[in-house]
Amino acid sequence: SGGGSGGGGGNSSAGVGAGSGSGSGDGDGGDVSGGTVRKGSSADRHFIPSVGLGIWARVFRFNDHAPGQDRGEYSSGAVFALALAARVYPLSFFVDKGFLTNIWMRINFKIALGLSSRIGQTGNEDLSTSLWQVIFDLGYRWQFTDKPSSPSLDIGFGFGAHSFGIDWGPAQPQLTNVSYTFMTLGAGFSWPIVKALASPKTANGALGGLGVDLRFAYRIVFSAGDIEDPDQWYGPASVGGIDFGLGAVWQRKSLAIRLGYTLTYYFFAFSDTSAQRVQAGKLTAGGATDTSHTVLVGGAYSF
Numbered sequence: 001s002g003g004g005s006g007g008g009g010g011n012s013s014a015g016v017g018a019g020s021g022s023g024s025g026d027g028d029g030g031d032v033s034g035g036t037v038r039k040g041s042s043a044d045r046h047f048i049p050s051v052g053l054g055i056w057a058r059v060f061r062f063n064d065h066a067p068g069q070d071r072g073e074y075s076s077g078a079v080f081a082l083a084l085a086a087r088v089y090p091l092s093f094f095v096d097k098g099f100l101t102n103i104w105m106r107i108n109f110k111i112a113l114g115l116s117s118r119i120g121q122t123g124n125e126d127l128s129t130s131l132w133q134v135i136f137d138l139g140y141r142w143q144f145t146d147k148p149s150s151p152s153l154d155i156g157f158g159f160g161a162h163s164f165g166i167d168w169g170p171a172q173p174q175l176t177n178v179s180y181t182f183m184t185l186g187a188g189f190s191w192p193i194v195k196a197l198a199s200p201k202t203a204n205g206a207l208g209g210l211g212v213d214l215r216f217a218y219r220i221v222f223s224a225g226d227i228e229d230p231d232q233w234y235g236p237a238s239v240g241g242i243d244f245g246l247g248a249v250w251q252r253k254s255l256a257i258r259l260g261y262t263l264t265y266y267f268f269a270f271s272d273t274s275a276q277r278v279q280a281g282k283l284t285a286g287g288a289t290d291t292s293h294t295v296l297v298g299g300a301y302s303f
Contacts, residue, residue: 064286186217
């Protein structure tokens with residue numbers, strides 16, 4: 001589990017992990033619906049709940065720190081999480097076909113299960129640690145042709161929160177907590193490749209169909225939480241983030257199973273790195289990175 005000098009290490013005995021949905025590029029979440037092999041028409045899908053379990057590895061690092069202020073890094077190791085999501089095509093309840101039936105809304109929630117961290121100096125005290133993320137987004141799915149085997153493109157935007165916090169108790173905090181609030185702008189591509197290449201009898205038979213998906217999103221970060229405290233921590237920063245995901249989806253009738261990987265990467269550039277700040281004894285660094293790798297197996301059912 002590890003951790004740098006003066007930093008906390010993640011204890012992976014229970015852990016974190018989460019899903020990644022395809023579609024608008026929402027970041028990792030439990031949504032499997034975006035990558036499913038298409039059913040016959042837009043009217044065939046109205047509400048698609050999904051659940052996922054997987055592993056999540058998070059690493060936080062500072063760079064260009066002031067002399068003598070090396071805070072090391074935080075590494076959670078590979079740990080478990082639960083991811084829940086729901087996607088709804090609200091207008092498909094009232095319209096049988098056409099543009100309006102392809103508008104979707106979605107919520108993704110992901111939470112760590114049993115994550116704990118350790119103080120670098122002692123290494124023998126487990127500290128309760130929370131890690132969760134929620135994203136709500138809205139988008140449109142454009143199908144290239146009218147055939148069920150057609151590739152499709154999702155575009156969308158959303159808003160979310162992503163929080164990591166260690167309960168330090170009476171101990172002196174050695175690593176800042178972070179709490180991101182952000183807007184996502186993204187796109188995703190999915191292709192029911194087996195249904196497109198195989199005969200309809202094979203794709204719709206006992207073996208079902210197989211699809212692949214890719215997605216990308218940019219996170220416009222409004223706030224990163226405690227880390228931007230100018231007195232206790234590092235002060236204001238310019239922060240952004242990206243998501244990249246890929247997956248494979250198997251579907252038979254209304255049931256879909258997806259195996260996916262997601263990279264989420266935040267990058268910081270701190271505003272005040274002046275000599276005056278260093279001389280005042282305040283924590284100073286040029287920047288930081290916060291990276292998550294997730295692998296999820298999830299299931300979805302279309303109603």
